[in-house]
Amino acid sequence: YERLDKVSPVDFDCGQLCGEVCCVYDEEDYRNEELALYLLPGEELMYEDSDSFELYYIDSSEIKYPHSWKDQIYLVKCKTPPKCDRSIRPIQCRTFPLIPHLNKKGEFHLIFDESEFPYKCPIVNNHIKLNDDFVRTTYEVWSMLISNPLVYDLIDMDSRMRDNRKTDYEIII
Ligand code: SF4
Ligand code: SF4
Incomplete structure (x- = not known):
């Protein structure tokens, strides 16, 4: 979190381009599997006492997740998007709109993938x-x-x- 706090995707307020759609898109459907803010293992500890986020979990058997994830999957809902306590926003928000990807040889890249979210990020x-x-x-x-x-x-x-969807994506690095 500290390292990502020091950088920004662009030097202007990109939320002006889209009305901060990545924060406010279909708020009421936030618990929808596609749109929820999923947390990485251990990240849930950041939200235990937060007034800005609602922490909840689902059983890993309820969603399409790797078999190695045997326990609960934690998610957060932002209570007042697009405003939030930015000091604890999740990794998913901090690294957006870059998406981690492993190619078939196991090489790691960051990509742009328009098909990954149901709105257009400019x-x-x-x-x-x-x-x-x-x-x-x-x-x-x-x-x-x-x-x-x-x-x-x-x-x-x-x-x-x-890969199976044969999605076109752009490799950034
Ligand atoms: S959707 Fe893209 S352009 Fe809009 S606020 Fe989010 S990151 Fe910025
Ligand atoms: S945590 Fe903050 S940056 Fe992330 S979606 Fe919610 S309001 Fe937006």
Whole structure:
């Protein structure tokens, strides 16, 4: 979190381009599997005493997750989007709109994938150049995170599903 706090995707308020759609899209449907803010293992500890987020969990057998995720899957709902306690926003928000991907040789990349969310992010849609330090730091952070076997399994599963869908994506790094 500290490392990602020091960088931003772009040097302007990209929320002005889209009305902060990635925070407010279909709020009422936040518990929908596609749109919820899923947490990485251990990340739930950040939200135990937060007034800005509602922490909840679902059983790993209820959703399409790797078999290695045997326990509960934690999620958070932002109570007042697009405002939140940015000091504890989840990794998923901190590294957006970059998506971690493992190619078939197991090589790790960060990609833009328009099919990944149900709204248009202008940065992805218009191929707006991201700040170099954001891309580099996000790559380093995800590279560390995938050394956790559960995170690796999740990224691998998402990547194979992306391959099966034959999704067009753009490799950023
Ligand atoms: S990251 Fe994309 S969707 Fe989110 S506020 Fe910026 S331009 Fe909009
Ligand atoms: S945690 Fe903050 S940045 Fe992330 S979706 Fe919610 S309001 Fe937006």
